Amino acid sequence: MLSSLRPCSRFFARAYLKPVISHRLAKCPLQTRNFHVHGVVLLRKNGPKRSNDDDDKSTGNKNNEDATDEDLERIRQDVEKYIKEAKDDKAGSWEERKKRIDEGVKKLEETVMRQQAREQAANAQKHSIGEQGHAKRVEHDNPFNFESKKVDEEHHKKNEKQANEERKKDEMNAFNDPNGSTSNNIGLFQMGLLFLMLSFLLSFLNDVEENREITWQEFRSKLLAKKFVSKLIVVNRSYVKVLLNDAGKNQAEHSGHDFYNFTIGSVDSFEHKLQKAQDELHIEPDFRVPIVYVQEGNWSRALMQLLPTALMIAGIIWLTRKSAAQAGGGRGGIFGMGRSKAKEFNPDTDVKVKFKDVAGCDEAKEEIEEFVSFLKEPSRYEKMGAKIPRGAILSGSPGTGKTLLAKATAGEAGVPFYFVSGSEFVEMFVGVGASRVRDLFKTARENAPSMIFIDEIDAIGKARQKGNFSGANDERENTLNQLLVEMDGFTPADHVVVLAGTNRPDILDKALLRPGRFDRHVNIDKPELTGRQAIFEVHLKKIKIAGDIFDLKNRLAALTPGFSGADIANVCNEAALIAARNECDSVRLVHFEQAIERVIGGVERKSKLLSPEEKRIIAYHEAGHAVCGWFLEFADPLLKVSIIPRGQGALGYAQYLPGDIYLLSEQQLKDRMTMALGGRVSEELHFSSVTSGASDDLKKVTRMATAMVTQLGMSPKIGWINYQRKDESDLTKPFSLETGDIIDSEVFRIVQECHDRCAGLLKENSEAVEKVAQLLLKKEILTREDMISMLGKRPFPERSDAFDKYLSESETRKIQRSEEQNKDDETPPSSA
Ligand SMILES: Nc1ncnc2c1ncn2[C@@H]1O[C@H](COP(=O)(O)OP(=O)(O)OP(=O)(O)O)[C@@H](O)[C@H]1O
Ligand SMILES: [Zn+2]
Incomplete structure (x- = not known):
């Protein structure tokens, strides 16, 4: 050891x-x-x-x-x-x-x-x-x-x-x-070991001293009587050291011992005893033994007593320093608290993300790429007298790739890149946040040209409140103020660019967003069809797929409207997991479809058993929705419907395909509401009583109707006024009681109209509802192809979006064919 x-x-x-x-x-x-x-x-x-x-x-x-x-x-x-x-x-x-x-x-x-x-x-x-x-x-x-x-x-x-x-x-x-802790521990361990050895030695020395302990009688008979004593030293008034004279030392029995000790009760009695002994031995007064009195410490003993305390103190110091170093991010002990926790991106060791890994969001990418070129060749812009922008805020719903884009920037920029999350500025201690901001900017400026990325900036960038008496947010506001100051503080010549990501740009402090700070606002929307295709392409490349990537990515993009980049990444991963679970050689279209269902609806709960009556109700409910969707021009056509319970509380599950639409006409809204009511109306038509299953549909319908009346100017009685409340929790209504009554009656009227229309439609197509419900009860799952074979093609012109382009039967067959082909090329798989 x-x-x-x-x-x-x-x-x-x-x-x-x-x-x-x-x-x-x-x-x-x-x-x-x-x-x-x-x-x-x-x-x-x-x-x-x-x-x-x-x-x-x-x-x-x-x-x-x-x-x-x-x-x-x-x-x-x-x-x-x-x-x-x-x-x-x-x-x-x-x-x-x-x-x-x-x-x-x-x-x-x-x-x-x-x-x-x-x-x-x-x-x-x-x-x-x-x-x-x-x-x-x-x-x-x-x-x-x-x-x-x-x-x-x-x-x-x-x-x-x-x-x-x-x-x-x-x-x-x-x-x-940071890696020194183990060697540190070893060092401490060895130190302890050495201490042990030392104490052993010391106690041994003590023992040696004890070996020289003699009694008064021995002293008197063997030393004093034989005249071997040269001097007596009374130490600390408690014991006496007997020094031998040359004659004594030369005695064989005393070899190696030039002195002895004996303990005394008190100095007086010792003197008395000594005098008496010398009298009895007839020692002449001139030859009596001289006595010296000394005070001294016993070092070994004192050391032994001090050792535990010293060790404890050393231990405490070590522990405090260690924990302080950890709290302060490893730098400068307790005073390192105020140091920024920003992580410098190391292009050699960190995961390399490039711009090509960020699919879709082309506009955002362009903006950011421009920042990179600002930093790489500032002179090109400065020559024209342009100032380099200070920063950009990337906003967008969760999972749209803001962080990914920032990482790609780090990978491509070729300048020092500092990552930090907004929450890392928030600390229990006052002033730490502001100090960390200062430190971060100082480091960035020292290493300019450089980039800083602050993720989830809303943690510190939330709007400051007026008349905040509680003082609860003071610390956060201090941090924000420091950020504002720092962003003002650097001159364009500093060449530091700050990027920030947030899901809630609306709650950010206006001062942060003004030109001169975050000059640019880059919004990253959820990807559209082409964006989804591109993102699928990125993620499909990472997994082993059976067929052709081109057809597959188009099909999957068409199947996933409203999915974010993170959702798509999740679908690809889930599909691979499902394929692995089924012991397939590669991931196929069916696995992707299962994964999408799983991401939307949650896990299938086959163990949840429904009674036959419940099953019937659900089948007719879903059939009502499906038939409405099929025969209403602006409703979303059905893609898949199943009556297998899923996730939390969902008894049936239906996937409809909304197109990427940005404007909704009154007719479109009404068609959607009619379709949402389809489930309940079908229950009314086929059963003696209705169920609670429609509550979610009704909520949707009410919300849409209310919006039509109070926000969208689609009610002639209310007119073109927007009564939108600030948020759901706002209790004050920005209209009079009379207006409130009119709103209520208008909402009711619209829903009533939709209900009646739906009832008419379902009665007219009762045969279709019956067919769909029966097949659903039999197969539990219906696809678009089943619908087409039962009801014929939808009686409307083809939609221009992905729906008919990528979801047609011929497309499906194409994908399956390519999967089969690839399968034949390889060795036959054990199971499919
Ligand atoms: N445009 C995209 N291209 C490729 N992959 C993407 C894209 N957008 C998101 N992803 C995938 O989603 C994951 C999560 O994205 P990211 O963390 O960037 O989202 P975010 O917008 O920062 O979310 P949040 O706002 O919740 O922090 C990424 O790791 C990536 O796998
Ligand atoms: Zn429903």
């Missing part, structure tokens, strides 16, 4: 162990010899020149440069063994034991040093730059560079200072390095 000693333990060996022991040397003259040896361990620092015979013997390794982990472990075990033996008083004299321990520790240290030096050399080679500086450092780091025991005091201090500085540097590096 010691084998992987890193800076921490090195620091320990130098900065910690050394002061402790040299301190002892200075403070405790009586113990000089005893600890001198230990001092030598650290101070006798030979360079690599030193003879290493011992090491070679113990490691069994002739080449010391290659000291391995096992060698280290062996030496460590040796040292432990010596210490243990010494403690147990087993082998040899005290001198011998001491020497053995000293040598063991020395060997251990040297091996560690060598290993570190080797590691560093390896590192230096790896980096190959700064070779010289590194070598110097290794030398500095190696405390064995001292040539003699006598250490020049100044040299010593200087080295300590250096050690401190290096230690700080090491610590800083460890904290700044």
